[in-house]
Amino acid sequence: MHDGRDRVTGSLLVIASALMFSLSGVLTKAIEADGWVIVCWRGLIGGLAIALYVEIRRGSLPRRSAFGLGWHGWLLASVGSAASITFIYSFKLTYVANVAIIYATAPFMAAALGWWLMRESVAPRTLMAAGLSVAGVGVIVSGGLGSFNLRGDLLAVVMTFGNAVFMVLIRKFSHVPVVWAGGASSFQLFAVGWLLGDPLAASGQDMVLLVVFGLAFAIAVILWTEGTRLIPAAQSGLLGSAETPFAIVLAWLFLAEFPPPVSLIGGTVVILAVVWHALLDVRASRNRL
Numbered sequence: 001m002h003d004g005r006d007r008v009t010g011s012l013l014v015i016a017s018a019l020m021f022s023l024s025g026v027l028t029k030a031i032e033a034d035g036w037v038i039v040c041w042r043g044l045i046g047g048l049a050i051a052l053y054v055e056i057r058r059g060s061l062p063r064r065s066a067f068g069l070g071w072h073g074w075l076l077a078s079v080g081s082a083a084s085i086t087f088i089y090s091f092k093l094t095y096v097a098n099v100a101i102i103y104a105t106a107p108f109m110a111a112a113l114g115w116w117l118m119r120e121s122v123a124p125r126t127l128m129a130a131g132l133s134v135a136g137v138g139v140i141v142s143g144g145l146g147s148f149n150l151r152g153d154l155l156a157v158v159m160t161f162g163n164a165v166f167m168v169l170i171r172k173f174s175h176v177p178v179v180w181a182g183g184a185s186s187f188q189l190f191a192v193g194w195l196l197g198d199p200l201a202a203s204g205q206d207m208v209l210l211v212v213f214g215l216a217f218a219i220a221v222i223l224w225t226e227g228t229r230l231i232p233a234a235q236s237g238l239l240g241s242a243e244t245p246f247a248i249v250l251a252w253l254f255l256a257e258f259p260p261p262v263s264l265i266g267g268t269v270v271i272l273a274v275v276w277h278a279l280l281d282v283r284a285s286r287n288r289l
Contacts, residue, residue: 010230013223014239020220022246025096026254027213028088033202035089038210040193041202042088045214046221047186053222054180066180072173073181079169080185081192083162086155094152096251097259098140101267102156104244104274105133107237109164117168129277132269139266179225186217238278244271 031038051067058066069077090099108130114120141153170178193199202210228236248267251257259267 006230007235010227011235011239013227014231014236015242017220017223017227018240018243019246020216020223022100022243022250023216024087024213025091025099025247026250027209027216028091029096029251029255029257031206031209031213033206033210034197035085035092036193036197037199037202037206038088038193038213039085039189040197040199041190041207041210042214042217043084043186043189043191043193045211046217047183047190049215049218050179050183050186050221053218054177054183066177069176069181069184072169073176074184076166076169076173076176076178076181077185077188079162079166080182081188083159083166084185084189085192086159086162090152090155090159092152093155094149095259095263096255096257097248097267098149098153098263099156099159100244100247101140101263101270102137102153103160103163104241104270105130105137106160106163106167107274108133108277109161110167113164113168114171118172125277125280129273132273136266136269136273139269140263143260143262143266179221182221186214232282235282238275238282241271241274241278244274 028035028038054066055063087099087103108126111120111122111126111130115122137157141150141157143149170176224236224240231239248259
């Protein structure tokens with residue numbers, strides 16, 4: 001009974017985290033300030049919130065252990081920072097749907113990198129789903145050829161690759177406190193944004209949205225962390241894929257942004273590949289029990 005309640009609670013937390021993560025596109029486009037201002041304030045607010053969570057969660061663990069990163073942890077944080085910068089700018093330059101759909105392919109990129117760098121085995125279903133998702137992304141990017149959206153689509157591909165590297169490093173550096181690495185990454189973003197942008201020029205309305213953005217990011221990380229403690233990784237991956245449709249629907253509701261037909265075609269291919277692969281992962285994990 002207790003296990004059943006944990007699974008339900010974990011599932012709800014992961015779905016809630018996907019919803020909070022999916023706010024990124026809407027908030028980025030709703031904020032009139034440039035990308036460096038968003039990077040700066042989202043980094044500061046998100047970093048402070050994550051630091052508070054880590055401090056509360058550490059219990060009797062020495063603070064040095066909870067907040068210590070070492071060079072592995074700082075490398076992880078730096079990769080996350082680079083991916084976050086391209087993430088925000090990609091939203092500024094193309095459709096929210098395009099970014100969300102391209103980002104959905106990150107697990108397949110991570111699988112390819114894991115095979116190449118760490119000689120991890122890759123299941124045939126992963127290869128098939130990856131091939132389909134690459135085809136879908138190709139369709140999306142081709143729709144931006146000759147238009148302003150192409151730069152955003154390509155940045156989204158770079159961002160997705162950065163997040164795939166981040167996923168592989170998490171497995172490689174399993175001793176690193178991942179949540180705090182995310183907090184350290186946020187403080188890096190604050191410093192870079194402060195140096196390269198003009199954060200004090202943000203309007204009052206933008207500042208409200210920036211605070212919401214930072215808190216939404218921190219809450220999403222915390223919900224995902226707590227949720228994945230309670231459910232199998234395969235189930236977490238399946239539920240986390242809800243971020244993509246959430247992002248598309250929110251962009252339609254709040255920004256009246258509807259992607260062109262070519263994005264819908266490519267997006268459908270990617271989403272079907274992701275969901276099909278996730279369902280097979282869940283089935284495989286149940287068969288091992």
